[in-house]
Amino acid sequence: MFDVASRSEHAPALARARGRLALRFVRRGGGTVLADLLQDGCLRVRFPRGQGCMAVTLNTTGGIAGGDVMHTSVAWERGARASVVAAAAERVYRARPEDAPARVETRLLLGPGALAEWLPQETILFEQARLDRSLVVEMEPDADFLGLEALVFGRTARGERFAHGSLADRFIVHRGGRPVLHDAIRLSGAVGDVLGRAAVAADAAAVATLVKVAPDAEPLLARLRAVLPDFAAASAWDGMLVARFVAPHGAALRRGIVAALGVLRDDPLPRTWLC
Numbered sequence: 001m002f003d004v005a006s007r008s009e010h011a012p013a014l015a016r017a018r019g020r021l022a023l024r025f026v027r028r029g030g031g032t033v034l035a036d037l038l039q040d041g042c043l044r045v046r047f048p049r050g051q052g053c054m055a056v057t058l059n060t061t062g063g064i065a066g067g068d069v070m071h072t073s074v075a076w077e078r079g080a081r082a083s084v085v086a087a088a089a090e091r092v093y094r095a096r097p098e099d100a101p102a103r104v105e106t107r108l109l110l111g112p113g114a115l116a117e118w119l120p121q122e123t124i125l126f127e128q129a130r131l132d133r134s135l136v137v138e139m140e141p142d143a144d145f146l147g148l149e150a151l152v153f154g155r156t157a158r159g160e161r162f163a164h165g166s167l168a169d170r171f172i173v174h175r176g177g178r179p180v181l182h183d184a185i186r187l188s189g190a191v192g193d194v195l196g197r198a199a200v201a202a203d204a205a206a207v208a209t210l211v212k213v214a215p216d217a218e219p220l221l222a223r224l225r226a227v228l229p230d231f232a233a234a235s236a237w238d239g240m241l242v243a244r245f246v247a248p249h250g251a252a253l254r255r256g257i258v259a260a261l262g263v264l265r266d267d268p269l270p271r272t273w274l275c
Contacts (some may be wrong), residue, residue: 016067019043023055027079035077043070046087048271053082056272057120063091066099066130072106076114076143083117085270089152090120092129094165101130101166108147110139118147119261119270122206122250125153125162134170141176142215146264150208150257151185152250153195161205163192173213173240180240183209201246204231206253208245212264217241220264227259 021043024036032053039045044058057072064070074084092102110116118135125131139145149171153162166188173181187194195201212220221236224243228234231252234243243260247253261269 016069017042017059017061017065018068019059019070021045021057021070021072023073023084024075024077025053025080025082026077027081032080032082043072051083051270052267053080054270055082055084056087056270057084058087059090063093064102064104064131065093066095066102068102070102070104073109074107074116074118075109076111076116078111079113080111081115083119083270085117085272086120087272089122089124091124091126092131093126094128095130099130101132101168104131104133106135108135108137108139108145110137110143110145112140113142114140115144116146117265118145119273120148120150121272122150122152122208122253124155124250125151125165125167127154127160127162128165129162130166132168135172136170137173137213139173139175139213143175144212144214144216145173146210146212146214147171147173148208148210148257150206150245150253152206152253153191154205156205156249157251161192162195164189165191167191171209171211173211175213175239180213180238181211181242204246204248206245206247206250208247208253208257210243210245210257210260210264212241213239215239224260224263227263229256229259232256232260 019041022038026035042061046056154160169185171183196203218236231247232245
């Protein structure tokens with residue numbers, strides 16, 4: 001007789017996605033060019049025309065599941081100017097109880113006088129998703145960095161919420177070898193109850209941190225505050241500007257981020273952000 005339970009116990013483990021992406025930009029002939037590229041597994045990159053030196057990252061799996069591992073590293077050599085954006089919002093799907101958290105690690109290195117933008121779109125956490133994510137930036141004192149990390153706690157337009165699961169998220173910036181920013185979020189279990197607390201997120205469904213670290217960052221504060229929605233605030237000190245968003249839903253978060261980027265960037269917004 002066919003033994004369903006026995007077959008389940010001996011079923012092979014599910015395949016897990018692995019991705020690695022490495023880019024290096026250099027200054028050459030009065031402009032910036034790509035000097036090195038490595039793309040492996042599910043991570044890919046494209047270079048659209050007419051948008052300056054810009055890399056658009058892709059995850060060919062269409063989302064992230066428990067146990068997946070993604071590594072990205074980007075280097076801007078002396079004087080290089082380039083933007084790295086994502087083709088679409090990332091989705092982190094429900095994990096099985098036996099799955100390890102999905103791991104997403106990003107490391108950015110900025111040389112002297114480099115101008116770097118790290119502008120992925122939102123990461124959407126589905127119910128019972130488990131994610132361990134880190135973004136580490138190492139930059140020279142005279143480099144210019146604009147970076148964003150955004151989280152959406154479920155697709156609220158479809159009545160979904162990230163109520164249970166786990167999230168460990170770190171956003172770290174070192175300038176000249178000195179730590180200037182260390183943001184960390186750690187949630188687990190009944191995360192919806194925690195997000196509902198007034199001192200945490202007051203039941204907001206989307207959050208983001210937008211950071212500009214540059215010699216001319218502080219004078220931008222007044223212009224940035226003038227365009228921020230009422231669910232966002234900004235501060236500036238010691239050559240760094242930080243804006244935080246705690247939005248009622250993902251669409252509102254995106255509108256607020258687009259308005260802020262319009263102030264903090266000299267060039268038109270990447271087309272991926274206008275879709």
